Amino acid sequence: MSDKSMPSSQDGRQSILEIQELSIQFGGLRAVNNFDLSLKPHALQGLIGPNGAGKTTVFNMITGVYLPTAGRIFIKGLEVTGLEPHEINHLGVARTFQNIRLFPSLTVLDNVRIAYHTHAGYSFVDGVLHNARFQHKERELTEKAQDFLAVFNLQDRQGWVARNLPYGEQRRLEIARALAAEPQLLLLDEPAAGMNPAESSSLMELIHFIRERFDLTILLIEHQMRVVMGICETITVMDFGEVIARGTPQEIQSNPKVIEAYLGPGAAALSEKFRRKKVSEAS
Amino acid sequence: MFKKIPRTNLLFFGGALLVFLVVQIAISTNILNDFWSTIIRIGGVMAIVSLGLNLIYGFNGQFSLGQWGFYAIGAYTAADITYRWNDSYEATALSILLIGVLLVGGSIVYLRSLLGKIRGLDALSAFTMYFLTTLILGVLAVYLGQLVGPYVAGLLLALPADVSQQLVFVLAVIIGGILAAEVSFLFGLPVLTLGSDYFGIATLGFTIIVKVLLDNSDTMFGFAEMKGARGMVGIPKLTTWFWVFLGLLIVVVVMRNLLHSSYGRAVVSVREDEIAGKAMGVDVAEYKILAFVIGSFFAGLAGGLYAHINGFLHPSSFNFIRSFDPMIIIVLGGLGSMTGTLLASFTWALLLEGVLRLVLPQGFETWRFVVYPLLLLLIMLVRPSGLLGTYELPFLRQVLPPLKAFSKSNSNSANPGSGNPAPVQEATK
Numbered sequence: 001m002s003d004k005s006m007p008s009s010q011d012g013r014q015s016i017l018e019i020q021e022l023s024i025q026f027g028g029l030r031a032v033n034n035f036d037l038s039l040k041p042h043a044l045q046g047l048i049g050p051n052g053a054g055k056t057t058v059f060n061m062i063t064g065v066y067l068p069t070a071g072r073i074f075i076k077g078l079e080v081t082g083l084e085p086h087e088i089n090h091l092g093v094a095r096t097f098q099n100i101r102l103f104p105s106l107t108v109l110d111n112v113r114i115a116y117h118t119h120a121g122y123s124f125v126d127g128v129l130h131n132a133r134f135q136h137k138e139r140e141l142t143e144k145a146q147d148f149l150a151v152f153n154l155q156d157r158q159g160w161v162a163r164n165l166p167y168g169e170q171r172r173l174e175i176a177r178a179l180a181a182e183p184q185l186l187l188l189d190e191p192a193a194g195m196n197p198a199e200s201s202s203l204m205e206l207i208h209f210i211r212e213r214f215d216l217t218i219l220l221i222e223h224q225m226r227v228v229m230g231i232c233e234t235i236t237v238m239d240f241g242e243v244i245a246r247g248t249p250q251e252i253q254s255n256p257k258v259i260e261a262y263l264g265p266g267a268a269a270l271s272e273k274f275r276r277k278k279v280s281e282a283s
Numbered sequence: 284m285f286k287k288i289p290r291t292n293l294l295f296f297g298g299a300l301l302v303f304l305v306v307q308i309a310i311s312t313n314i315l316n317d318f319w320s321t322i323i324r325i326g327g328v329m330a331i332v333s334l335g336l337n338l339i340y341g342f343n344g345q346f347s348l349g350q351w352g353f354y355a356i357g358a359y360t361a362a363d364i365t366y367r368w369n370d371s372y373e374a375t376a377l378s379i380l381l382i383g384v385l386l387v388g389g390s391i392v393y394l395r396s397l398l399g400k401i402r403g404l405d406a407l408s409a410f411t412m413y414f415l416t417t418l419i420l421g422v423l424a425v426y427l428g429q430l431v432g433p434y435v436a437g438l439l440l441a442l443p444a445d446v447s448q449q450l451v452f453v454l455a456v457i458i459g460g461i462l463a464a465e466v467s468f469l470f471g472l473p474v475l476t477l478g479s480d481y482f483g484i485a486t487l488g489f490t491i492i493v494k495v496l497l498d499n500s501d502t503m504f505g506f507a508e509m510k511g512a513r514g515m516v517g518i519p520k521l522t523t524w525f526w527v528f529l530g531l532l533i534v535v536v537v538m539r540n541l542l543h544s545s546y547g548r549a550v551v552s553v554r555e556d557e558i559a560g561k562a563m564g565v566d567v568a569e570y571k572i573l574a575f576v577i578g579s580f581f582a583g584l585a586g587g588l589y590a591h592i593n594g595f596l597h598p599s600s601f602n603f604i605r606s607f608d609p610m611i612i613i614v615l616g617g618l619g620s621m622t623g624t625l626l627a628s629f630t631w632a633l634l635l636e637g638v639l640r641l642v643l644p645q646g647f648e649t650w651r652f653v654v655y656p657l658l659l660l661l662i663m664l665v666r667p668s669g670l671l672g673t674y675e676l677p678f679l680r681q682v683l684p685p686l687k688a689f690s691k692s693n694s695n696s697a698n699p700g701s702g703n704p705a706p707v708q709e710a711t712k
Binding site: 085103 | 537540541543544545546547548549551552555556558559560561562563564565566567681683684686
């Protein structure tokens, strides 16, 4: 953390997230190697790749769970490499997890209210005394939490214990909880995992909706191609810890390197053959 | 201007007053003899210790066997202060400790706000700073205390004897609590960085250290009145049912208020899922410390009260084996249940310490220690969530706010997240 200044960006707009030459090594395994990424405000970027490509590891490094072996991460121009996860959260980064991590035995309402604990607005002594200030602030933040639940259509579930919610609602609650921390950058780790097509398409609408409503920048890991191709503006593809392609969904779909990463060597040529055949049949 | 007091609060405080009066009258009219009144007071003291442990283990998820060590610190500190006052009207110990705990407490709060601004400060360097400050302020407190001691004694002597004795007693108990809390802060800072099981072993070590230090308190440290392993005698018996009850009531209300505030929710989130908590901006290390310090403060208070029940303290009652007593109580009562802890503490005292002592034939009293584990086994098999599970008295329970009414238009615009089946065209694609 010697130099906290932001590298000058070409077009003058400051990136929300800027990652430079990020690498991490676990023993002999280089899980992520020379990873670069730059997210402009309000972007919706997808991060895809086969299993074990290092996508979640990148998330864990951005949020401070892992300390990168090399490379730097800037959030809103501030270097965050080496900060604790909660400090990074306070800078406006929230995330969801691949395997849902709610607070299982707390109520739905409390799950969301925990996100407010840093800006609850009353001191420890107020909390112990339950004085007027406490009552006032607590009512305010409870109403805010209920508003968030309403956005996700969970308002009737506020008294439920989180672990008793059906799967899809747990996913939505996790996103609601992340948003309650009022982040500018939201990291979604496989939000559509385990969802049926109907559920995942309503999730896609939801992601679009929250991006507009809360003016968010979103980085998304997802395996369901329909979701990724449907909502992401740009996509970064990883394989074996390295970036193999970047571009719009159309560019990624026809990129031979990506096809080979997913389907094995030779697959690109094969798929090209099929495409030609289809085209010639159609004409 | 006055708001209506909720019915549950009225019921709770009314019920508490009733319990207090009934027991108080029974003690004053000698329906409860000395033996039973002692048992009930010990039940109350155990309830305070166990509530503290439940905060640490049941609510914050940190398995701690150190509670008994902090209980011992509170007991011996408070006993020493009142003993010296009672024995020779000497208030120097009181002054030193009072100045000491206030200075150290203030410095910890102040340093915490300063160090909180430094990002990425590791626990050990923070610990070094706190430790050095404590050391310097401790020496300062000894000098200042010796200076003002005689004047404090003079002031106290000017008061009626009864009043001054009660005052010294209350101060002693509070000082014992704060001292235990401060020791737990310094101890917890480096040790709470350990994972759960390792933390348990470290705290076990702490309890053993405290016991051994108490064994040698007269020879190694020159506290002649503590008499080391022979046991401290001559402590005034000042802990009445009133003080136990008042202490317990305050602890229950403080803990309940804390748990239902944003600080309490952060404490519980650490138990639920540390990684998710961190990702939500909860400073896990800080809230572990918070719960640990408050829990130890309760233990210190309880220790001070315990010391003045029998007027006798012995290091063997602070043996690490006994540190399982509050652990058994909170497991019996249910981890994370305040009502269960209260019930289990009094049940433990009345049945195991009271009835069984009388029922078991002469010489078989130690069979209680066979009954405890059997009971524990049985509970684990039949009711693993504890006697009451997650039941709480209405006063201690969390109140859900009323559902907010949303206008139709608002809920329509905010609907894309609904789990209802997706639009038809999507499904037919």
